[in-house]
Amino acid sequence: MKHSTLSDAEVAATFERLPALVNADAALVRRGRWCSTSFLLGAGSLPLHVTIAEGKVIEVLRGPVLMLSWRFAVRADADAWSRFWQPLPEPGFHDLLAMTRFGRAVIEGDLQPLMANLRYFKEVLEAPRRAAASGASA
Amino acid sequence: MSISFEPITGRYATLTLDSRPCRVYIEEAGSGIPLLCLHTAGADSRQFRHLMLDRAVTDHFRVIAFDLPWHGKSLPPEGYENEEYRLTTESYAEAILAVADALELERPVLMGCSMGGRIVLHMGAHHAARFRALIGLEGADHQTPWYDTAWLDRADVHGGEICAAMVSGLVAPQSPARYRWETLWGYLQSGPGVFRGDLYFYR
Numbered sequence: 001m002k003h004s005t006l007s008d009a010e011v012a013a014t015f016e017r018l019p020a021l022v023n024a025d026a027a028l029v030r031r032g033r034w035c036s037t038s039f040l041l042g043a044g045s046l047p048l049h050v051t052i053a054e055g056k057v058i059e060v061l062r063g064p065v066l067m068l069s070w071r072f073a074v075r076a077d078a079d080a081w082s083r084f085w086q087p088l089p090e091p092g093f094h095d096l097l098a099m100t101r102f103g104r105a106v107i108e109g110d111l112q113p114l115m116a117n118l119r120y121f122k123e124v125l126e127a128p129r130r131a132a133a134s135g136a137s138a
Numbered sequence: 139m140s141i142s143f144e145p146i147t148g149r150y151a152t153l154t155l156d157s158r159p160c161r162v163y164i165e166e167a168g169s170g171i172p173l174l175c176l177h178t179a180g181a182d183s184r185q186f187r188h189l190m191l192d193r194a195v196t197d198h199f200r201v202i203a204f205d206l207p208w209h210g211k212s213l214p215p216e217g218y219e220n221e222e223y224r225l226t227t228e229s230y231a232e233a234i235l236a237v238a239d240a241l242e243l244e245r246p247v248l249m250g251c252s253m254g255g256r257i258v259l260h261m262g263a264h265h266a267a268r269f270r271a272l273i274g275l276e277g278a279d280h281q282t283p284w285y286d287t288a289w290l291d292r293a294d295v296h297g298g299e300i301c302a303a304m305v306s307g308l309v310a311p312q313s314p315a316r317y318r319w320e321t322l323w324g325y326l327q328s329g330p331g332v333f334r335g336d337l338y339f340y341r
Contacts, residue, residue, distance in 0.1 A: 088311055095307030101284050116295045118303035 006082045008044035012062060014085070014128050015041050015048050019057040021127040028127075029055040032120040037113040038068075042075025042106075057124070072109035074125070080104040084125075087133040096122050146190045148211070153236045155207060156215070156229055163211035164204040164237065168196025171270075172246035174238060175203040176254030178276075179225075180301050180333030181324040182210025185251065199247070204237050206230070208332050210324075223335035230257050230339060231265070238268065249273035253339055256281070281340045290334040298326040301333040 006014065022028055032055030040063075041048045047063035049070060061068075076084070076099060083093035092102045099105035107114065114121050148165035155162075165183055167190035175186045183203035190201050205212035208223050215221075234257065238246055248269045250258045255277020262272045290300055302325040309318050325333065 094311045097285070097304065097307050111289070112294060115289045115300060118300055119306065122303065122306070 003082055003086050005079045008046045008078050011043035011078045011081045012046045012048055014081070015043060015050070016060045016062075017131075018050065018060055018124065018127060021131055022057045022124055025127070028120065028123055031055065031123070032117055035113060035117045035120060038070045039113070040070040040073035040075075040109075042073060043081065044076075044078040055120070070109065072107065072111050072114050074105060074107050074114075076105040085129045085132060087129065089129070096125055144191060145196065146187065150211075151240060153233075153240055155233055155236055158215045160207045160215050161213045162204055162207065162233075162237070164202065164241070165190070166200060166202040167191070168199050168201050170198045170200055172241075172243040173199040173201045174234070174243065174246040174248050175201060176234065176248070176250030176257065177203065177205070177209065178252035178254060179336030179339070180305070180328045181321075182206075182212075184210065184324055185321070202237075202241065202243070202246070204233075206233055208329060208335070214329070223331055224338040225253075225336045227257070227260055227339065231260060234261065235265065235268065245270040247271040247273065249275065250277065251275040252277065253336055256340070283337075283340065287334050287337050290337070291331040297330045297333075298328060301325040301328055 032052065035055055036053045038049065038051050041050055041060075049059070049061040049063050049065055049068055050057060051059040051061075074096070080093065080099055083090055084096075084099060086093070092098050093104070096105060096107075100107050144167075146165055146167045148163060150161055150163055152159050152161050154160070163183070173195075175183070175189070177183050177185045182205045186201065186203040189195055190203070195201060206225070208214045208218070214223065230253075234248070246269060248258050248261055248271070250256075250273075252275070255274035256279065258272040258274045258277065259279050261269060289295060290304070291297060302322040305325045306318075306322060309321060
C-alpha cells in the first residue's frame with residue numbers, strides 16, 4: 001500500500017491527539033485502569049513525555065524537558081510511525097513488537113509497566129490507526 | 139430435543155510420558171486417513187476446531203488433536219506445583235508417538251502449527267516410517283530468540299494477558315476480529331509459565 005511519510009513534527013502532532021483518542025475509548029481506559037506511569041515517545045528527533053493516570057492519557061508534552069524522568073521509552077523514526085498507522089499496515093509494521101523485532105522501533109528503560117499492560121500500550125499507540133481507519137470508512 | 143451437537147468428540151486417557159502417568163485430552167472428528175494435529179505453544183487443541191467442523195476435510199480424514207500435558211484439558215503431571223515446566227524435543231516427540239500408539243493410528247499424517255510445525259521436521263528426520271505425510275504450518279527449523287521470555291512468567295505481569303498480547307502481533311491485521319479473539323482466548327487461558335516452558339523447545 002502506498003503511504004505518505006509524515007514529518008517528525010506531524011508524527012509528534014499525531015501523538016498529541018492521544019489524550020482525545022484514548023480517553024474517548026471507555027474500553028481502552030478500563031483496560032489501563034491499573035496503569036499510572038510516565039513514558040517517552042520518540043517521533044524521529046522529537047521526544048514527547050506522556051503521562052498516564054489510571055488508563056487515561058493526561059498529558060503529552062513535547063520535549064526535550066531536561067531532568068524529567070520516565071519509566072520506559074518507545075522510539076521510531078517518522079517513516080516507521082507513518083507505516084505503523086496505515087489502516088492496513090505492511091507486515092512488520094502492524095505491531096509494536098514486530099517493529100522492535102525488525103529494528104524499526106526501540107524500546108528501552110524499565111519495561112515492567114509496558115509489559116504488565118502490553119495490550120493497553122499496543123492499543124494506545126495504534127489509536128491513530130483506528131482513527132484513520134474509521135475516518136476512511138465514514 | 140432441539141440441541142445440535144457438533145460432530146467433535148473428546149475423551150481422556152492416561153498415558154505414560156516422561157515415565158510418569160499423565161491424563162491427556164484427545165478429541166477427534168471425521169473418518170478416513172488419520173490426521174494427527176499439534177497445537178502451538180501456549181495453546182491447545184481447540185485451535186483445530188474449525189478444521190474438525192469442515193466436511194470437506196472430515197469426509198476424508200479422521201482429524202485428531204490432543205492437548206499436550208500442562209495444556210488445555212490435559213493435566214500437568216503429579217507434583218507439577220514444584221516444577222518448572224520445560225518442553226524438550228525428546229518429551230514432545232515421545233508424546234506424539236505415545237498418542238499415535240495409544241490410538242493405534244496407521245501411519246497418520248502429522249500436522250503441526252508453529253512449534254508443532256517445527257517438531258514435524260524432527261519427526262520426519264527421526265521417525266519418518268511412522269508417518270505417511272508431514273505438514274508444517276508456520277513452522278521454522280530455526281528460531282533465534284529475539285526477546286527476554288522471562289516476561290512471560292513473572293509475579294508482576296499477568297501471565298495470560300502477556301502471552302495473548304505477545305501473540306496478538308502474530309495474528310494478521312486482516313484476520314476477522316471474531317476469530318482473532320477466539321484464538322487469543324486460548325493464550326489468555328494458558329497456565330502460568332506454560333507458554334514460556336514451550337518456548338524452551340526452541341532453545
